[in-house]
Amino acid sequence: QVQLVESGGGLVQAGGSLRLSCAASGKIFSINTMGWYRQAPGKQRELVATIRSARSTNYADSVKGRFTISRDNAKNAVYLQMNSLKPEDTAVYYCHFIATFGGYAYWGQGTQVTVSS
Numbered sequence: 837q838v839q840l841v842e843s844g845g846g847l848v849q850a851g852g853s854l855r856l857s858c859a860a861s862g863k864i865f866s867i868n869t870m871g872w873y874r875q876a877p878g879k880q881r882e883l884v885a886t887i888r889s890a891r892s893t894n895y896a897d898s899v900k901g902r903f904t905i906s907r908d909n910a911k912n913a914v915y916l917q918m919n920s921l922k923p924e925d926t927a928v929y930y931c932h933f934i935a936t937f938g939g940y941a942y943w944g945q946g947t948q949v950t951v952s953s
Contacts, residue, residue, distance in 0.1 A: 838862040845947030858931030860912040866936035870914035874927035921951045
């Protein structure tokens with residue numbers, strides 16, 4: 837049974853930084869795409885960033901230049917460095933993995949990020 841465990845959320849003032857981490861436990865041999873999504877109250881879940889390799893990343897326009905996604909394949913982990921945070925970044929952040937074989941998708945339980953003005 838594969839589980840994704842997130843950490844690093846919290847309360848921060850506008851302009852501050854947070855680093856989210858997500859690691860997979862259980863048998864997952866190869867992960868194609870790792871990503872972060874977020875969902876603010878009353879809004880749909882939206883893509884924040886995805887990564888296939890160090891040279892293959894994708895960011896939502898709203899976070900470009902402020903957020904950086906990275907991964908550690910040996911640890912089956914993905915990270916999201918969030919700088920220059922804004923109140924509109926407040927949301928529950930979810931990590932998402934897509935396995936290389938079979939296309940199975942996994943979600944984390946979510947971690948709350950709150951940015952105060």
